[in-house]
Amino acid sequence: MKTGNSDIILVYFLGTVGMLLLAGGLLFFFITYQKRLLVKQLEINKIKQDQQREILKNTIESQEKERKRIAQDLHDEVGAMLSVVKLNVGMIERQTEEKANKLACETQSYLDEVITQVRGISRALLPPSLEKLGLVYALEELANWVNMSDKIRIECRRKGEPFRLDIQKELTAFRVSQEVVNNAIKHSGAGIISIQTRFSNEGIAIVIRDNGKGFDMKEKMNSGLGLKNLESRMEMISAAFKMKSRPGYGTTAIICLTK
Amino acid sequence: MPVYWYLAVATEVMASIVGSCFYRNIKQKFLFLYFFVLLGASTDIWNIVSIKFSSHSNLWVSHIYFPFEFLLLALFYRQHITTMIRQRWIIMLISILMTYAVINAIFIQSVNEYSHVRIFSSILLVLFSLIYFYKVMVEVKIRRLFADSLIWANVAVLFFYSTIFFYNLLSNLILDYSYELAKHILTFNGYMIVLFYIFITIAFGMEGRQQIKGKSVSLKRA
Known part of the structure; x- marks a missing residue:
């Protein structure tokens, strides 16, 4: 017990x-x-x-x-x-x-x-073709405009069936593409710039590539606001922006826009 | 009659009064907990009265009180842990336990024994309180934990049902083996009940005052 x-x-x-x-x-x-x-x-x-x-x-x-x-x-x-x-x-x-x-x-x-x-x-502010025909035509017009100068050549290519996105998205993407092209003209010393636009079910991807002298990404990211600025602008429309470059190997910029 | 018993009943009555005073303001969150407090207070008052006027065992009350205690507390938790556990699971658990309580009272245990339904119900209630804590942790919506009334109620449930688990498990053995031991354990349980109802009173008071403050702020804004 x-x-x-x-x-x-x-x-x-x-x-x-x-x-x-x-x-x-x-x-x-x-x-x-x-x-x-x-x-x-x-x-x-x-x-x-x-x-x-x-x-x-x-x-x-x-x-x-x-x-x-x-x-x-x-x-x-x-x-x-x-x-x-x-x-x-x-x-x-x-x-x-x-x-x-x-x-x-x-x-x-x-x-x-x-x-x-x-x-x-006026065209630089808002290309009429962008509003009427869309991003791909505005980029082609930009290329034609630059090609008139004979100093540099821009080649435009397109994959997939083109479709339109929200005008604000298209305008921001165009502005960023325009700035990338301007930078290539001013600083890269490139002879050819290629702009490739791909349309898929997910959205639009724009790849801008030049055969210029390229630059050191780390250095540019630390020193200048330019790249950050482009990134920020793309973030505002929920798009992605990526840039790749190496000294002597040209520069590639990729813009991804979702539907 | 030991002091702790009166203290326990006093805190139960206090929780009932605070709950009744703030009934309109607490019913959204604490309706079932309020009914549970009323059930607890009235059962213990009945226990005191029955012991005073009768010498018969009142352990049969546990066969009625414990299933209803679980029913009300499970319904209270059903309201607050729906995002973590499906409502139908809680309803199923309530149904199983209630059915078992009836079968237990009729076929398994004698009505004059302490019902062991509370062994299972206390495990489930501790589990519900842990699920609630998990939900709070995952959602990270509450900045000041002890400024939230539900946290107080949940802490009360977690501590009370954890500590009385072994008493529920061994109650009939304890009552059979030693009256002295049973008295000591019941004293401890009595103080745990006091603490439990104090926490619930804090929860009711806190919620009531917060709701009144919220209403007065919205009236001022209007």
Whole structure:
């Protein structure tokens, strides 16, 4: 009887203390783990906020850059031409008929030049073909425009049946492609740039490749905001942007747009 | 009558009063827990009265109280762990345990023995409380754990049903072997009940006050 009694006490005591410790341990684990998770979540939220701030900063910077470029184009090219036109118009009144006719012809050619430049600026802002026909046609038009100069050659290729995406997505992708092409023209020293557009069920992939001198990716990523800016702009439309380059092996940029 | 018994009943009544005062504000989260508290308080009051006026064993009450205790607490958890466990599983567990309680009372145990239905129900309730903690951990929605009323209620369930598990398992042996031992264990259990109902009272009070605050803020905004 006594042995049975002490056994029961032992089992009860050990069991209850064990259960109490187990429950306490589980609660402690739960509280500690929850705290850690909360800290992690706060860190993730902070990173997300920083990323959004960076995207916003880059967007504002690129808008400012674009405005500056347009202002410069208007001031240096269109403004200068129009000043000459104004001078000519003022001179026409005081000239003989023969000289006035000559000045009028000269003024007309200046005005033609101004019209061409305004068209160029307008096209650079929003290519009409992009809105009407889509991304692939706008890229082909960009290539034709660059090919007119004979300094560099752009080859356009297309795979799959073309389809349209949201205009905002297409415009951002076009802008980024345009910047990649501009960078290649300005800095790569390439003779040929190829633009390949692939249409698939998942979306559109644009691959822009040049045969220029290339650059060290790490160095560029650390020093300049340009690449980050392009990445941020693509992130804003939930698209992906990747760039590969090695000194002496040209540069490849890949843009992936989902449907 | 030992002191702990009066203390336990007092905390049960206190939880019932706090629950009743905030009934409108707590019913969304704690409706079944509130009914459980009412059931617990009325059962213990009945126990005191029956012991005072009768010398017969009142262990038959455990055959009625334990299945209904599990029913109400399982329904309470069903409301809060639906994202982790399917409602039909909880309903199935309730049905199985209730059926077993009836079979046990009629065919397996004598009604004058302490019902061992609580061995199974306490395991299931501890499991539910752990599932709830897991849900809180996965969702990471609660920033300050002990500012949440459900956490208090869940801690109460986890500790109470863990610690009384071995008593439920050995209750009939303990009662048969030694009256003195039973008295000590019942005293410990009594204080665990006190703690359990204090936690539930905190949960009711916290939820009630939070709901009232929330309503007054939304009224000010309106």
